[in-house]
Amino acid sequence: METDLLIIGGGPAGLHAAYVAASNGIKTIVVDESFSLGGQLRQQTQRLTNLPKQFDSQIGITLMQTLVERLTDLDVTILSKHTMIGTYKDGRIGVSNGQRTIPISAEKVIVTTGAAEEAFVFPGWTLPGVMTIGAAQIVMNREHVIPGKNAIIIGSNDFALEVGKQLIENGVSLQGVIENEDQLIGCKEETIQFLKEAGVPIYQNSYVTQASGAGEVEKVIINHNGSEKEMEIDLVCIGKGLTPILEPFEILSCDFAYEKDLGGWLPQYSTLMETSTASIYVAGNAAGITNLGAILLTAEIAAISVAESLGRQCKEEATEKRELLWQELYHLESADSKAKFHGRIKLMREFQDNVDIQLSKLFNMSVGGV
Amino acid sequence: MQIVNHSIPGKKSEKEITFSFNDKFLKAREGQTVAAALMANGIKKFGISRKLQQPRGLFCANGRCCSCFLTVNGLNHVLGCITLVEEGMKVSSNDADPDVRRKANGD
Structure with missing residues (x-):
């Protein structure tokens, strides 16, 4: 199979990234190992209060329905009961349903594997x-x-x-x-x-x-x-807590960092949500254990970065959108834990050699507590 | 025990199906995983671990920990927590493992 974008994991981050990317005309495949989409949203009956402003406060199950239903008319292919099991020498990604393995050739990959319980x-x-x-x-x-x-x-x-x-x-x-x-x-x-x-x-x-x-x-x-x-x-x-799921990043040779407040080891990434391996992006809990609002926002940032690099959004527009999203992420995440956002900034500063203006501004904002 | 009249959205199908576990016939609801269907019938112990010979059942419910291995329609090492139960499905404890108990493993 060939596609512009391959998303590994059909939880909230994967579904939201698929929507944003496909809305920009990007052909997308979502792979998920379960029998249905939604990941951990499928059993969340409590009201989610810290969602991005485009979403009404609601319970996880209805949010899942929204995230899945709005993909219907877009160029998104869903491969349920499929697991990423490795890469081929030519860079294609192998996904298996237990009986056969399909090689997928993708320009860009967003890994949204979420978290596992400790x-x-x-x-x-x-x-x-x-x-x-x-x-x-x-x-x-x-x-x-x-x-x-x-x-x-x-x-x-x-x-x-x-x-x-x-x-x-x-x-x-x-x-x-x-x-x-x-x-x-x-x-x-x-x-x-x-x-x-x-x-x-x-x-x-x-x-x-x-x-x-x-x-x-x-x-x-x-x-x-x-x-x-x-x-x-x-x-x-x-109930010990969560830690990011990392196997696909290991297979894709991404570099890792340790941030206790983000759940332990996790892939390094830039403000674009791109990892140390070019064209491989990360979003959601795999980019640091956080609340649902931040999960969705990192997914949107990753999808916009993919849209920009595939020429579907111009640099100025993408930069402006990312800046607004990072600001919203700062507010949503800090409401729960300032330490988490500080961990994120630290991770990105250590990874990006030339800290861009966007990041410095965020850093000052988080330290200053604006 | 199945929850009846669950008040949350995403209500399970009420359609009842029959499957078997270790040759015993049991009822389940369509759309349930094999692991949940067993638990609804009061079965928590799915099988015995291959090396330590200890009872095992559902642990993570997310397809990661492999504690819920079952044999389903003759196929060994099926994760009961991410496999949906089907009408007539033959489920058994995963007892067809190769014998890994040997001196090299300290057994």
């Missing part, structure tokens, strides 16, 4: 019934199956607490949030208040010493402030 490990962590907090949310909200009756959540970031609330709303008895630190990591007051009112015990300075059971988890022992407590639990949700 895990806390403890004796018994591989027992059935122990799963990531994201997995519990998928089973419940996308598959409409109750993942367990008596649950605990290990970790207390905002996402873990939000899914805890959703578990309770679906009739699961949440018997505790286990946090290793001496305070909750998450800070959304509304969610914390909900859990308190629901009577969920919050165990700070605590960790799981063991999960056990015959064939699946039945019992969990936690260490709370130095003393052990045994609980009858059939669902353990691990």
Whole structure:
């Protein structure tokens, strides 16, 4: 197959990049390994408040429907149940459906692989019934199956607490949030208040010493402030956080950097969202773990850069659009975490030899806290 | 347990289908993954890990961790979490692995 643009990953970043690119007359292919598009939007039932101004505040599931539906009349080919597995010597990218591999020749590639969940490990962590907090949310909200009756959540970031609330709303008895630190990591007051009112015990300075059971988890022992407590639990949700998915960047020989606030290792990129490998772009959580607003904006920046380099947008127009998008991204991301945006600027400054005006302006803005 | 009258958008199809797990016939809803269909039937343990011989089930639900390997219609190592269940599908625990237990692996 031949195309102008190949997008690896059909989550929010991939879908939005496809829309912006194809709206500029760019022939686009989106590859996604799941059976349906939308990525992690497919099970988000909470209201998303930090979206770019072109989107109304809404829940993830309806946003997914919008992002997919508006591709209908555009020159976008969707390859669901296909996975990028490698590159050919001539630069073509191989995508496989498990039975055959299709070589795709693309002028430009945007990699939007998103993020994977990390895990806390403890004796018994591989027992059935122990799963990531994201997995519990998928089973419940996308598959409409109750993942367990008596649950605990290990970790207390905002996402873990939000899914805890959703578990309770679906009739699961949440018997505790286990946090290793001496305070909750998450800070959304509304969610914390909900859990308190629901009577969920919050165990700070605590960790799981063991999960056990015959064939699946039945019992969990936690260490709370130095003393052990045994609980009858059939669902353990691990909420440690996210880290970018990097395999395609490794295959494409991209250079990496480490930024703790952006989720760890990630590909280096410029203000164009182009990686160290020419014509390979990155967007979404793969470019640093962030909120949905920033995920969509990085996708738009990448798509505009692709449009510019393919001659579909003039330099002045593209530069102006990118500048506005970076400003909006700064505001949306800083509302959640200033450290994240600082991490991004640091990453780009270390990567771009000649820091352009656009970046310096952003840097001053983020430091000055405008 | 299936959630009935789920209040969120994107409601699952109510169409019921039949599949089998380790030769036992089970019901599922069209559009569900194999992993979710098993869990809806109270089955969390999908199989035994090949080296440590420990029970395994759904862990990441995103096709990355490979904890949910199943044999589907005779094909081994199928990820139950990203495979949709189908009418008449024959699912079994992934017990057809090559025998990797040997001295070189410390077994």
